[in-house]
Amino acid sequence: MAKRIEVSDLNIYYGDFLAVEGVNVSIEPRSITALIGPSGCGKSTFLRSLNRMHEVIPGARVEGKVVMDGQDLYGADTDPVDVRRHIGMVFQRPNPFPTMSIYDNVIAGNRLNGKKMKKAESDDVVERALRGANLWNEVKDRLDRPGSGLSGGQQQRLCIARAIAVGPDVLLMDEPCSALDPISTLAIEDLMTELKDRFTIVIVTHNMQQAARVSESTGFFNLNGVGQPGRLIEFNPTEKIFSNPDQKATEDYISGRFG
Amino acid sequence: MTATKTPTERPPAQRVVRRAGDRLFAGSAKGSGIFILVVLAGVAAFLIGEAIPALTAPAEDVPGGEGLSGYIAPLVLGTLLGAVLALLVATPLAVGIALFVTYYAPRRIAAGLGYAIDLLAAIPSVVYGFWGLAVLAPALVPFHVWAADHLGWLPLFAGPASTSGRTMLTVGLVLAVMILPIISAIAREVFSQAPALHREAALALGATRWEMIKMAVLPYGKSGVIAGAMLGLGRALGETMAVAIVLSGGAGATLNLISSSNPSTIASNIALRFPEATGLGINTLIASGLVLFVITLAVNMLARWIVNRRADFSGAN
Ligand SMILES: Nc1ncnc2c1ncn2[C@@H]1O[C@H](COP(=O)(O)OP(=O)(O)OP(=O)(O)O)[C@@H](O)[C@H]1O
Ligand SMILES: [Mg+2]
Numbered sequence: 418m419a420k421r422i423e424v425s426d427l428n429i430y431y432g433d434f435l436a437v438e439g440v441n442v443s444i445e446p447r448s449i450t451a452l453i454g455p456s457g458c459g460k461s462t463f464l465r466s467l468n469r470m471h472e473v474i475p476g477a478r479v480e481g482k483v484v485m486d487g488q489d490l491y492g493a494d495t496d497p498v499d500v501r502r503h504i505g506m507v508f509q510r511p512n513p514f515p516t517m518s519i520y521d522n523v524i525a526g527n528r529l530n531g532k533k534m535k536k537a538e539s540d541d542v543v544e545r546a547l548r549g550a551n552l553w554n555e556v557k558d559r560l561d562r563p564g565s566g567l568s569g570g571q572q573q574r575l576c577i578a579r580a581i582a583v584g585p586d587v588l589l590m591d592e593p594c595s596a597l598d599p600i601s602t603l604a605i606e607d608l609m610t611e612l613k614d615r616f617t618i619v620i621v622t623h624n625m626q627q628a629a630r631v632s633e634s635t636g637f638f639n640l641n642g643v644g645q646p647g648r649l650i651e652f653n654p655t656e657k658i659f660s661n662p663d664q665k666a667t668e669d670y671i672s673g674r675f676g
Numbered sequence: 677m678t679a680t681k682t683p684t685e686r687p688p689a690q691r692v693v694r695r696a697g698d699r700l701f702a703g704s705a706k707g708s709g710i711f712i713l714v715v716l717a718g719v720a721a722f723l724i725g726e727a728i729p730a731l732t733a734p735a736e737d738v739p740g741g742e743g744l745s746g747y748i749a750p751l752v753l754g755t756l757l758g759a760v761l762a763l764l765v766a767t768p769l770a771v772g773i774a775l776f777v778t779y780y781a782p783r784r785i786a787a788g789l790g791y792a793i794d795l796l797a798a799i800p801s802v803v804y805g806f807w808g809l810a811v812l813a814p815a816l817v818p819f820h821v822w823a824a825d826h827l828g829w830l831p832l833f834a835g836p837a838s839t840s841g842r843t844m845l846t847v848g849l850v851l852a853v854m855i856l857p858i859i860s861a862i863a864r865e866v867f868s869q870a871p872a873l874h875r876e877a878a879l880a881l882g883a884t885r886w887e888m889i890k891m892a893v894l895p896y897g898k899s900g901v902i903a904g905a906m907l908g909l910g911r912a913l914g915e916t917m918a919v920a921i922v923l924s925g926g927a928g929a930t931l932n933l934i935s936s937s938n939p940s941t942i943a944s945n946i947a948l949r950f951p952e953a954t955g956l957g958i959n960t961l962i963a964s965g966l967v968l969f970v971i972t973l974a975v976n977m978l979a980r981w982i983v984n985r986r987a988d989f990s991g992a993n
């Protein structure tokens with residue numbers, strides 16, 4: 418089920434380096450939220466802090482609160498493994514497991530934690546996930562072939578299938594289309610629009626048109642200078658951001674006057 | 677400028693431009709390749725040439741009086757038994773150490789531990805031999821007794837238990853310690869190179885650390901571990917000094933790991949007998965050396981075959 422994420426006073430560090438400072442935002446369920454901003458301002462860092470992937474990097478840590486439907490994701494009794502099962506992630510570069518077949522890639526998340534599934538049941542999950550990711554027709558005859566044998570766009574959709582196969586509440590996507598051609602990009606954008614009925618989607622993108630096309634809300638990150646922490650400058654409905662933003666910096670960025 | 681180029685004017689597209697450096701490198705690479713093959717062929721020719729008299733001699737003239745195969749068979753068995761035992765003990769241990777060092781240990785401890793394991797490789801095999809004889813063998817005597825009592829129904833532990841501990845079991849364990857650094861160094865290397873991309877993919881799906889290792893690290897490192905294990909096996913098969921010191925060999929073929937009558941190994945048998953051997957005795961020893969050569973070659977080819985078998989899924993593409 419799609420869930421709301423509320424972030425309050427979030428500071429994100431790499432060791433002693435404060436990369437993102439003071440983020441307060443509420444991400445709505447069943448909608449697409451886009452994060453934009455110049456390179457290095459901390460969009461990926463912020464996104465990864467939402468499913469506790471940030472702390473995977475040695476020395477990386479977080480201060481503040483991230484609450485998903487009442488559950489404190491950074492609470493003392495919250496298991497990061499559990500958080501990641503409920504908040505799926507799609508990375509910038511497609512990363513299917515090269516040693517696994519297409520089928521095994523899709524079902525990989527469901528097989529975790531020693532869970533056993535009947536063949537018919539897992540067949541069903543794989544088909545639904547691949548159909549959900551608009552990939553089923555292209556791969557249904559070669560499910561036992563390696564996932565790395567697909568094209569870049571197909572691999573990215575395979576990764577989306579893998580992420581939605583476990584039935585997460587939230588889907589985080591970090592520039593999922595940056596390595597793809599315009600047609601695959603459109604395919605993935607259509608897919609996101611379909612998926613938002615079931616998931617809360619947060620997407621990082623450098624493509625303004627993409628943000629404008631798919632998202633309901635947009636957050637603009639910026640930083641004041643090199644070595645300064647990134648901040649969430651403005652968070653508003655996408656229409657407002659692209660027509661009449663509150664902040665001068667947002668308008669400058671969107672109209673291409675910097676960044 | 678014009679589109680009316682005649683065929684004769686066409687630039688010779690076939691001729692590849694090559695720089696002097698490239699040519700030099702290609703030449704020296706090809707040269708070293710050929711050199712290695714020549715050396716290998718030379719060794720093989722020498723072994724075969726010297727082994728022929730033993731191959732053709734009547735059975736009663738060969739040392740031991742039971743023919744060439746009767747002489748070599750127990751040695752082959754002893755060689756394989758010790759080396760395989762070492763491999764079975766060392767590989768899981770090495771993989772465990774490599775995983776601990778790369779993914780579990782705090783960074784400071786990991787570096788120190790890795791260094792200590794590497795040091796094991798720097799110890800000369802004579803030292804291992806004396807360590808096995810003076811320390812490990814006596815220490816293992818109680819285990820020999822226990823194994824004979826409780827596992828005696830297995831041919832491997834049929835007993836009677838050796839009272840000195842100078843047995844195939846001890847040799848196998850000494851060899852295991854000797855090949856541990858080889859396997860763990862290679863395993864460590866390949867594990868640490870498992871792409872962050874795939875490790876993060878596993879973690880983002882909600883994998884625990886061990887599940888992440890199973891999904892993204894072990895499959896990636898598998899062929900490297902196999903290659904390392906085969907290198908270790910090669911070393912264990914050919915190990916001479918440590919085995920010669922620890923083992924009181926010379927008995928016939930037996931699978932019994934814990935009694936004091938053991939077959940020797942090919943390499944240690946050659947080392948012990950060669951100084952006093954004459955005539956056909958030398959040819960016999962060289963024939964046994966030829967067998968060791970073939971076994972080692974087969975092990976390496978097997979390793980290569982295993983590594984290539986699932987190249988499709990190796991992640992190299
Ligand atoms: N692993 C890391 N270790 C240390 N600092 C890092 C690490 N990853 C990112 N940073 C720093 O954190 C800051 C934010 O980086 P981040 O990757 O979040 O930017 P981004 O907005 O995603 O940029 P881009 O649009 O180029 O992807 C940058 O100053 C970057 O140098
Ligand atoms: Mg980024």
